[in-house]
Amino acid sequence: MASRMMWQPGRERIDAANMTAFMQAATDRWGTNFSDYAGLHAWSVNEPEKFWTTIWEFCDVVGEPGGRVVVDREKMPGARFFTDGRANFDENLLRRRDDTPDIIFRGEHGVRRDMTWRELHDAVSRLARAFRAEGLTAGDRVAAYMPNVPETVVAMLAAASIGCVFTSASPDFGVQGVLDRFGQVAPKVLIAADAYTYNGSVRPCLDKLPAIAAGMPSLERVLVVPYVDPAPDVTAVPHAVTLDDYMAPHAPGGIEFTRVGFNDPLYILYSSGTTGAPKCIVHGVGPAILTHAKEHRLHSDVKPGDRVFWFTTCGWMMWNWTVGALAAEAAVVLYDGSPFHPDGNVLFDYADEAQITLFGTSAKFIDACGKAGLKPRETHDLSSVKTIGSTGSVLVPEGFDYVYDNVKADVHLASVSGGTDLLGCFVGGNPLAPVYRGELQAPCLGMKMDVFDEAGLPVAGEKGELVCTRSFPSMPIGFWGDDGGEKYFNAYYADYPNVWRHGDWVQWTETGGMVFFGRSDATLNSGGVRIGTAEIYRQVEQLDEIQEAIVVGQDWDNDTRVVLFVVLKDGNALSEDLEKEIRSVIRAGASPRHVPARIAAVPDIPRTKSGKIVELAVRDIVHGRPVRNREALANPEALDHFRDRPELAA
Known part of the structure; x- marks a missing residue:
């Protein structure tokens, strides 16, 4: 059955796309011509040294690439990219220091706060100086038990400027849920809010902090962010001080960017933990820079001055992904609270108010809006929105119908899939190509995707396991505490030699896209x-x-x-x-x-x-x-x- 086209980009949009400029840059650099995305993708997976070098150059990555682009490229696990390289995450995100907006924030309970590039730089510099005065050095862990507020971004950037490893969890976890995660990685500093709001109610966090601190003997400092209460009493929390008091002795100034190894750890993320203790997935500095640069600038067509939003908590990798858009000189748009309080219009109201250009959400949100009978196309302007992103679960064909019939007709609907395991996407958007009903558009550049049957053989036109058959930079460094690498190997590579099995049940389509049918283990x-x-x-x-x-x-x-x-x-x-x-x-x-x-x-x-x-x-x-x-x-x-x-x- 032929796929139904829902949208296609006009010539003006194609000509102005970053993907088009990248194709020309690759042609100029290597003398290779590409007639379409399929040709570009084939080159990206067959010539990884040339492709990732071009990503580094085209995206103006700040750092030292070193002499070797990829070592042991056929080994999964084992391949490493830019092994001689050095970089600092902040140097790539804090490129500007002017008075234009770079963080726009709204909270459910009415709090509003925006930051300019200059204000963000100053805040990061002050907290980084406080961290250095505390004695933090590269490799130390900084944990955030925080809502999706600007202070969480500041904390991550301050930690990364030193070369510390940042890890975060959303504040709706209970004490044991926090200890199950942070307790495995032994942070020296914990940053937490006094409370947060959700669905019209205040949810305290301060009362959990004494037990959390007692359960993590590695902690040397707890920083409390006054989010709901402007003056929280932190005396019952060991090692605690408010964030403002902690930063008070330190004036803003230049940031000392500590360059670390390209594959040194930047983030620790966690698996859901529903079948046992959460896995602590470690991602590197350089891989995060390269992966997000590729996905933001090429697949999402993010440009300087754009406004990038994804509805997420700080416990989901889409938070890390969204904040990474600062490297594209886009403003990051944050929201904390329920997407349906006081009603389902709140995020569409925000899209108009903040002039969001990339509006990211979940398939479940799109489905819920449809069931609620919402028609933002009739009630909102949404003229700023160029791209709507969806992930988290399968966006069914009727979800595509809903977006184009009831949200916006002329918009790039990018249903994407990947996850915490790779800090990015395997399959996602292509701004140069049509969108077909119920399909993810294409495998992402640099990702050699395939569909395997139970015998480990590629199949076309049949359902099977989603696999990646070539190495890529954002493969995890490993799992924290998994010294022999056995858990890491078993999670992705045990089923097929030198192949990543992702655990999704999928099928190629005749358009070159992919349809997802759910998790293969379910x-x-x-x-x-x-x-x-x-x-x-x-x-x-x-x-x-x-x-x-x-x-x-x-x-x-x-x-x-x-x-x-x-x-x-x-x-x-x-x-x-x-x-x-x-x-x-x-x-x-x-x-x-x-x-x-x-x-x-x-x-x-x-x-x-x-x-x-x-x-x-x-x-x-x-x-x-x-x-x-x-x-x-x-x-x-x-x-x-x-x-x-x-x-x-x-």
Whole structure:
């Protein structure tokens, strides 16, 4: 079935795109001509030395590349890029020191704060001097238990200027959730807010800090940011002082940028932790610079003066990705709070107010806006928005319809996929090409993507495992504390030799794009046929009575049967007629194999802190197995709705 084109860029937009300029720069540098993106992509994966050198030059990376571009390129893991190079993250982000905006911030409870490039530089310089006075040096860890506010950006940049390693978690984690993460990496400094707001209520953090500090003997200093209370009492928190008092002795001035090895650690990010202790994923300084420069400037067409927004917490890698747009001399737009308080218009209001050019969100947000009947195309201007980004879960074809019918017709809708594991994207946007309904446009430059069957062979036109068959700079340095590298190897490389298996169930399309069907470890194997969960969600969530759904496989009679749980909209009940309609819609829209054997109603669905539903945790509960890390969930109490269900006993 032919894919339906939803949008295509005009000639003026193509000619002005950074991707077009990059193609010309590569031609001028190497004498290679590219007729289209496919040719450019093939060159990028077959000639990595030339490609990544051109990225360095085109994006004006500040640092010393050294003599070797890639060493052991065929080894996964093991390949390293720019092994002789040196760089400082801040030198690449703090390029300017003028009075134009570079951070725009709004909080749910009405707080508004903007910073210019000069103000950001001054704040970073003061905190960096305070850190140096504290005795921090390259390699020390600085942790942030913070909402998505400007101070979090300042803290990251101050730490990175010295060569420290920065790690962050959102403030909705409880004490154990924080210790499960930060406790593994032994930070010397913890930065935390007194409280944050969400969905109209104040959520305190200060009362958790004594237990957190007591659980981390490595801590030498706790910095409290007054976010809700302008004068919080920090006397009960060991080693604590307010951020303002900590910075007070230090005047603004120049920043001493400590250049470190290109592959020295910059960030520690965490896996969701829903199947055990979170993995501490370490990413390097240079790989973050290069990966984000490529994705911002080329795939997202970010230009100086643009305003880049992604709805995220500081516990999701999209925060790190968004802040990295400072290197493209774009302003970073931050929001903290609920995207539906007081109603679903709040982020679209913000897009107009802040003149956002790249509006990033989640597939679930787009779906929720559609279910709420929002039509921003009729109620908002949105003329500044050039690109809408979506990630976090599968954006179904109806989500594409919603954006183009009800948000904006002339916009580049870039559904992207990658993640915490690589601090970026495997598959994403191409501003030179059309957008097709339900498809991610193309593999990203420098990423040799393929689809493997169970035998490890490439397949076209069939569903299979998403893999990357060539090395790339943002492969993790490793997992913190995994000295032998065994956990790191098993996470990505154990299934296929020298190939990264990402864990997504996907299929190439005839346009050269890709369709995602959900996580491969959550696929349903019913009657020997693997079924992607997204295929079922797409059908069920079209029904007016259904708010949301989650599907798992239940071991039954020496096979696996499909079990569907639905959250009903107010005023609806799971009647026999509705069950018949659900099965009919799934049979017609997917296949008879997708039809659930059992359907049950639940009031809520468990999800991670970043909003992803947790199919594996629900599957464990259905089978009577314990969920090992409930602290990783935003609403762990929702798991109880799936326990001992009578519908599943027969």
